[in-house]
Amino acid sequence: MSGFFKSSIGRKVAMALSAFFLMFFLLQHLAINLLSVFSPEKFNEVSHFMGTNSLVQFALQPVLIFGVVFHFVMGFVLELKNSRARNISYAKNNGAANSTWMSRNMIWSGIAILAFIILHFIDFWFPEINTKFIQGDWSGLHNGEFRYFHELQEKFVNPLRVGAYVTAFVFLGLHLAHGFTSAFQSMGATAGRKKTLQTIGKAYSIIVPLGFIIVALYHHLNHNH
Amino acid sequence: MNLTLKIWRQKDSSSKGQMVDYKVTDISEHMSFLEMMDVLNEQLVNSGEEPVAFDHDCREGICGMCSMYINGEAHGPDRGVTTCQLHMRMFKDGDTITIEPFRAAAFPVIKDLVVDRTSFERIQQAGGFISVNTSGNTQDANSIPISKHAADEAMDAATCIGCGACVATCKNSSAMLFVGAKVSQYALLPQGQIEATDRVLNMVAQMDAEGFGNCTNTGACEVECPKGISLDNIARMNRELMKASI
Numbered sequence: 001m002s003g004f005f006k007s008s009i010g011r012k013v014a015m016a017l018s019a020f021f022l023m024f025f026l027l028q029h030l031a032i033n034l035l036s037v038f039s040p041e042k043f044n045e046v047s048h049f050m051g052t053n054s055l056v057q058f059a060l061q062p063v064l065i066f067g068v069v070f071h072f073v074m075g076f077v078l079e080l081k082n083s084r085a086r087n088i089s090y091a092k093n094n095g096a097a098n099s100t101w102m103s104r105n106m107i108w109s110g111i112a113i114l115a116f117i118i119l120h121f122i123d124f125w126f127p128e129i130n131t132k133f134i135q136g137d138w139s140g141l142h143n144g145e146f147r148y149f150h151e152l153q154e155k156f157v158n159p160l161r162v163g164a165y166v167t168a169f170v171f172l173g174l175h176l177a178h179g180f181t182s183a184f185q186s187m188g189a190t191a192g193r194k195k196t197l198q199t200i201g202k203a204y205s206i207i208v209p210l211g212f213i214i215v216a217l218y219h220h221l222n223h224n225h
Numbered sequence: 226m227n228l229t230l231k232i233w234r235q236k237d238s239s240s241k242g243q244m245v246d247y248k249v250t251d252i253s254e255h256m257s258f259l260e261m262m263d264v265l266n267e268q269l270v271n272s273g274e275e276p277v278a279f280d281h282d283c284r285e286g287i288c289g290m291c292s293m294y295i296n297g298e299a300h301g302p303d304r305g306v307t308t309c310q311l312h313m314r315m316f317k318d319g320d321t322i323t324i325e326p327f328r329a330a331a332f333p334v335i336k337d338l339v340v341d342r343t344s345f346e347r348i349q350q351a352g353g354f355i356s357v358n359t360s361g362n363t364q365d366a367n368s369i370p371i372s373k374h375a376a377d378e379a380m381d382a383a384t385c386i387g388c389g390a391c392v393a394t395c396k397n398s399s400a401m402l403f404v405g406a407k408v409s410q411y412a413l414l415p416q417g418q419i420e421a422t423d424r425v426l427n428m429v430a431q432m433d434a435e436g437f438g439n440c441t442n443t444g445a446c447e448v449e450c451p452k453g454i455s456l457d458n459i460a461r462m463n464r465e466l467m468k469a470s471i
Contacts, residue, residue, distance in 0.1 A: 004470035007429055008401075008439045009463050078439050082397035085438030087330045091231070091244055092323040094297030095396065098448035104396055106441060182442040188464035190457060 397438030
């Protein structure tokens with residue numbers, strides 16, 4: 001089995017498995033984000049649960065971080081190996097004749113998403129780690145009220161940050177437009193299911209990033225500051 | 226028609242190559258691309274220059290020998306054809322055509338447009354066969370029941386002529402369409418089952434050892450393949466490898 005993951009196909013499968021995990025995580029993240037639009041109270045409750053539950057914090061969170069890091073590192077490793085497989089480039093190459101822009105530029109959409117994740121960590125994750133693990137405050141309260149919704153709205157006041165988030169979600173959509181079906185293809189999905197997968201993939205790659213964009217824009221336009 | 230050709234010239238495998246411009250005149254639109262190359266070479270020989278080396282054999286679209294990356298596409302802009310079946314009517318008078326060898330670290334240039342594709346042979350030798358006793362008591366293949374669907378799919382996979390257009394086209398120089406087709410043609414038939422595990426493990430290991438890149442499912446290979454080999458063969462190879470590894 002260890003030989004399998006050293007082979008080119010094994011690495012494809014590993015990329016696909018981490019992609020499935022991350023795509024599932026995105027759905028869960030979007031569902032919680034949407035709560036902030038419909039019910040700030042529920043959003044606060046769920047955020048507090050996710051932020052303080054031991055299973056989420058000490059089991060799921062490390063797995064998620066491993067999944068993210070693995071997907072990026074493996075993506076870069078494979079890109080490097082693939083670029084070495086052609087030592088002289090073509091003087092003229094018409095890639096658009098046979099493949100989509102998204103499929104040829106997964107590394108660039110991936111780098112854009114990586115840049116976003118760094119910004120997102122600085123915005124939300126690092127302050128959260130600081131509050132809980134350095135200051136030791138697990139109450140989730142600020143001035144006697146849950147702080148999560150307030151912190152979320154505060155972040156989306158700055159139009160530059162909102163612009164960066166929206167741009168990043170567009171790149172996420174482009175990445176998913178190829179990545180969704182590609183992951184299934186790597187896992188050996190057959191022709192019979194290809195059309196269905198393409199339809200679901202198209203819907204997922206539009207609806208999920210659009211959902212995140214709507215949440216960001218909603219809070220930018222409706223903040224109480 | 227009159228054309229300007231930008232052609233990769235390289236003296237031998239150890240020399241550094243470069244693009245060189247040539248003019249050809251009075252090319253008939255009914256000529257095949259290779260016949261146009263013949264006209265150029267006759268012109269070069271008559272003027273005492275070294276003709277352009279390029280691969281070709283049957284010139285009927287079935288041997289897989291002719292290669293060339295023409296105007297940024299393997300076997301040129303037409304679909305479902307090899308370079309010998311590409312006709313000059315696909316181009317216009319006054320066009321500039323860029324002609325390069327198939328590019329991949331696993332397909333080193335031998336001279337000009339000729340590349341060494343023996344890496345494909347080594348992958349085939351690693352498992353692209355079935356071991357059959359051919360001493361005279363071989364079982365008649367027709368006596369083994371095979372579903373029509375499986376037979377058709379196996380035949381479709383077996384139409385791969387090993388030209389290497391998939392590798393040349395793939396942005397990662399991946400050989401997975403070729404190897405997928407060769408694995409599939411046996412995986413679909415009862416005769417291929419006995420050696421199925423070793424076949425896929427050995428062929429994929431050899432493919433990796435040759436330095437081909439990794440498939441990222443762009444689908445470019447399927448579009449450019451002169452025989453229309455489907456991406457489903459790559460998916461089947463992936464399933465075969467997973468099955469063999471577990």
